[in-house]
Amino acid sequence: MLYVIGLGLGDERDITLKGLEAVKKCDKVYVEAYTSLLSFGLSSSGLSSLEELYGKSITLADREMVEEKVDDILSEARESNVAFLVVGDPFGATTHTDLVVRAKKLGVEVEVIHNASVMNAVGLCGLQLYRYGETISLPFFTDTWRPDSFYEKIQSNRVLGLHTLCLLDIRVKEPSLESLCRGRKQYEPPKYMTIGTAIEQLLEVEHSRGQSVYNEDTTCVGFARLGSKDQMVVAGSMKELLTVDFGAPLHCLVIVGKTHPVEEEMLEFYTLKEYLKSQKKT
């Protein structure tokens, strides 16, 4: 049996009882490392907080490993119980769909254990989840690669008055260009897009496309470390949010559409003014 288990968003104690019971039944435990594991106290030096909780050793599975060794993982799962742990909910990313498809094709039984993902946890700020349009992903711009197909998607959402969740780029274990040229893989340090970079890129695209989809006065909500103890949620114009230091990753951003009174009431608690007030207190 292959158990695909969501870990939730905060730390090791965000696993469900059902998820924990499943892990304890497993002979082999993998944790996907191609989104972010920062908040789980995982580092190159170890997976201690998770391993301690489960009483088992865990294998860190980066994208490369999952792609290369998927057959090994699946043949283990055919013979015994294997857990594949995923930050958030298992179906937040296409990669996990791939894994499940391959498992099912090989006749390996799959059980999915759900958890919170960023897609529902953003509900925290009061913007209703059913009022979101298509989710967009913002990639890091490079000198030569500045894709802006997200612009039309934001436009469609805004025409309909819908909110837009922007997922921000994460680059973990990217081979460096230099190392690729030399023929042996060396990796860039991990890179996480900040809300500041996201807003700068968004405004750059608005500037070049010029269809007034949004501007620096458009209300957004910035989220950092959603689901963690030190999470940060600040609502304000793009211009205002550019002045805020959201701290450590992960960040994500919501571009606010047309709001209802109950949504506005809740957003009031997260304005930049309220945030600065709360900072003074501590």
Place this chain on the structure above:
Amino acid sequence: MLYVIGLGLGDERDITLKGLEAVKKCDKVYVEAYTSLLSFGLSSSGLSSLEELYGKSITLADREMVEEKVDDILSEARESNVAFLVVGDPFGATTHTDLVVRAKKLGVEVEVIHNASVMNAVGLCGLQLYRYGETISLPFFTDTWRPDSFYEKIQSNRVLGLHTLCLLDIRVKEPSLESLCRGRKQYEPPKYMTIGTAIEQLLEVEHSRGQSVYNEDTTCVGFARLGSKDQMVVAGSMKELLTVDFGAPLHCLVIVGKTHPVEEEMLEFYTLKEYLKSQKKT
């Protein structure tokens, strides 16, 4: 402190470790009863499976109670730790946003503990969550009340090639018309919309509006008891899904938009043909 804690979708063991620890710290525990608690083994006769797990008694809070006694709940939360348990994730429904807004206005500290909701768990069928448009709610039609404003929303989603999640009506503790006339409240038995009723209503609206937004050959995915052991996921045309008995509630429905190959590969496992094959085996 008011802890607003998501219970997830399946049963009592879908609470997170963090959620369970919070409940154990609380002097008073409420569980909201205005969505569905069916799968949690809760009934009018008791809340046994949850109470046993928590080692505490739980107060069932229906909509009426929350609306009438919110001040009492919040003043308890000012003095002590109070847990408010919610099926799915706390921010799936507007009602919980209201509760949090009122708490914050009174200066009561609030901690939210997230969990899976139907909004992300539908990812199970392989349709990517970022390819969904606005979520719609389908209300039960009556002889005199047949609102169809969801039609334009489905249209907007389909024009953009996006999937549409349809949440189906739940009527719990609705006063009967007869009892209202007599001046004392008596309640209708709970009523949950089935996928069959949803599709019939959708087709009726298409028939009367006639803008070819969808038809009986449009591919959909029906979900019953999502997140439970006996969950059911079947993909097929509206016409095909009308022939399927999805069994006990809760049901929900996804109208499939434009699909990518990896989405199609996964949907293949859930076709009506596959479902009938799996039924023969058991």
